[in-house]
Amino acid sequence: MEAAGGEQHETRRRAGAGLALLGVVYSSLLLNAIFVAHHFLSPSRLLLRDDGCGCGLTWSLQAAREAEAVAAVECSGHGQVFVDGVAGEDGRPGCECNSCFGGPDCSLRTPNCTADADSGNPLFLEPYWRRHAAASAVVFSGWHRMSYTTTGGFQSVELERQIRRLHGAVGNAVADDKHLVFASGSLQLINALVHALSPDATAASPPSRVVAAAPYYPAYRQQTSMFDGREYRWAGTTALWANSSRANSTDGTFIEFVTSPNNPDALLREPVLRGSAAAIVDHAYYWPHFTHIPAPADEDIMMFTVSKPSGHAGSRFGWALIRDDEVAKRALEYLRDSNMGASRDTQLRMLGIFKFMLANLRGKDDIFAFGHDVMRSRWLRLSAAVSRTRRITLQKIAPQYCTYFGRVREPSPAYAWVKCEMEEDEDCYEALLKANIITRSGVQYEASSRYTRISLLKSDDDFDVLMERLEDLVDADKYDDSNGSSSM
Template sequence: MGQIPRFLSWRNMLVLSLAVNFSLILKILKGDKERGDSWPDRTAYSSIWPVISTTASGSSLLSSASCNYTKIEEDDDRIINLRLGDPTVYERYWQEMGEVTTLVIPGWQSLSYFSDHNNLCWFLEPELGKEIVRVHKVVGNAVTQDRFIVVGTGSTQLYQAALYALSPHDDSGPINVVSAAPYYCSYPLITDCLKSCLYRWGGDAKAYKEEGPYIELVTSPNNPDGLLREPVVNSSKGILIHDLAYYWPQYTPITSAADHDVMLFTASKSTGHAGMRIGWALVKDRETARKMTEYIELNTIGVSKDSQLRVAKVLKVVSDSCGNETAKSFFDHSYDAMYERWKLLKQAAKNTKRFTVPDFSAQHCSFFGKVFESQPAFAWFKCEEGIVDCEKFLREEKKILTKSGKHFGDDQSFVRISMLDRDSNFNIFLRRVSASSNSTL
């Protein structure tokens, strides 16, 4: 250690050298920006027709937008799968955000089952709990004060946890679980898959006439049709579960902070990180939260710590971005993307008259401070011109895979179409449904 002057240690030299690096990096970035050849221009994200394609997932390098109409022509034979709400539309934003949401996890993390011995939900990572409260406060879409947070492997697991917690465990037989049609197509399948004697699928809430206790699922905005929902059975014996997966400002105006007994949210649809499989429930009643926790303990002994930490980091960046007055926030970006897609889809519907999509009334959004119409994650798409089976028509004539209305307790003339796929797929979908019906594509 003694071969440099005593007043200048190797550590001092390292600090000096790092400072030189930093200034050089800034200089280079500035130079690149002046030439416009490095960091993708964020304004490019503002969509024009056709919507600009994202890069494929799996690449760690950002590349500038490269999709154009010629590229789309080459994809004519490709089957476009819009059956699921795979939220890959968000990939570009997170790619452009670069390193700020990168998580470094050492190999010795995530050994213990436990995240917080003092929390009723002992497998909730404290950092995630903190960021969930913060993002709801920033957005103003849900009350978190005096609520228990239960984390789940996606909101799907939390739905089952809520059924377990809210069903009577005596011998009174299965409680009916209902939701107004069109309802989320997985509800009946999940509810009945194990033929539980605790609960069973009871069908369309609008047709529900039975006496006694029941559970009503209120999905608002609704999957598949994007409409805002209230309970419809309205009996004093009803137990409510509110699925608020889509109650975020990129999809719908935030009109008030939701304040219900059991509210379900998910990273999949709020920030687009479906592959992390993280959802959370805000629960008023301690015993309900305890039983939901018990279900998740029995079902999977907790929830991936790694993904919880990642969602915590992503939510932090989302909340931080909302307080940044010099740049567009995550919700600004995602609102713009959804706005552009819905504008194009509505225009195509108007031009061709071969299909319709729902109309939404405009409302004031407390988050954005402006009035707008809902622009949901799914299009509830109705084939016109006498087409009875819309799913079959789109699959056979347009090579577009969608989910038939029959799975949602509705008519086959409807299909649910994901509005959250990558730009390239959305563009092809839009072009195909805009083309004349006798087109061979």
């Protein structure tokens, strides 16, 4: 019994072990079967045939890979690759280097490079968008918005909604009681609004007079003069002219451009002519990274551009807020007849940009806090350098309470408005050019040639080079002082 019992026990033990082992085998095989089935029969693989990629993506994959491959190329931190860059010998776009950098990967510094502080290129915000790559990316299908019309004629209703919300949340403009008019850059709005405010050409009334207080943004004058060239007129059909050699015409109301904060000197401005003129108020820089916001602006006609708040200058997108129905209608007609408004491609891209800005206001990823930090520190560095020389001075800007940040904020202007103080530096632009700094002469702003504008809206590299040239200037100035000479 003992032995028989032992043998029975052993048999049961073996049978139990066998069963357990079989259990393991079956479980393991089942698990393998699940893995194999998952690998080969997953819905994405079955339905979307997506090339072994588990994202569930199909048609957007190739473009997404191309964009990420290009973004991953290193240009030493002094340049970048764009998908539409010029293709090199390998057929791929190469690094486009910042000014004063060169070489295939932009690692070569140009010695004694001239600082270009001319245009107001808002590249200081590029690092912000790199940091928020996922939220600011956008994918276009080949058939996106092929039609002339979108949800609101030529304007995206959703983008309108986001822009109104942004003005409300930032508190820089009252948008709700105004028409919103899109254009391909605020530059296009200059003439659209002048046109909208002027009497019909056929009316007996004299033409409007377009003015601005100096120093003013030169495009107001340039564009008004160009479009008012009186260089041509419509003369009917060729039938009138084909078989013959027939070759046989005082003062109006004012339109005043007001830029606030002003370009070049960053001061908040009011109309000068007031009641006697219609004012077009250009608020391109009325955002918390460039100026304090005392209160929401509420003028009848206001201009804005995406190039300053978000930095997307290349997208060519601007908008106007217009109180009067008739003025808005005439501006829209002008835009329709000149180019049918802003690209619908750009409108889609801007939608994501605006949504992200709005979603992060006053949070740790606030674009205005980021922008203000950069611009304030640039102004501090510039002011510190300039304070060490008697040769040039900058405009005075006091710290002011800002309703957006809810505190007194330090100055952070987009431009330095420079005055040359030495008697011999009558042409301040030329004086700085001799110090290898390209600026924009005060003459262009209808101000004295003693003034010139230094742009602070550039990339970090550009600003660093500018500071180097300024330090050289300050040092040379000191050296000259100690030698009793004042030539530069």
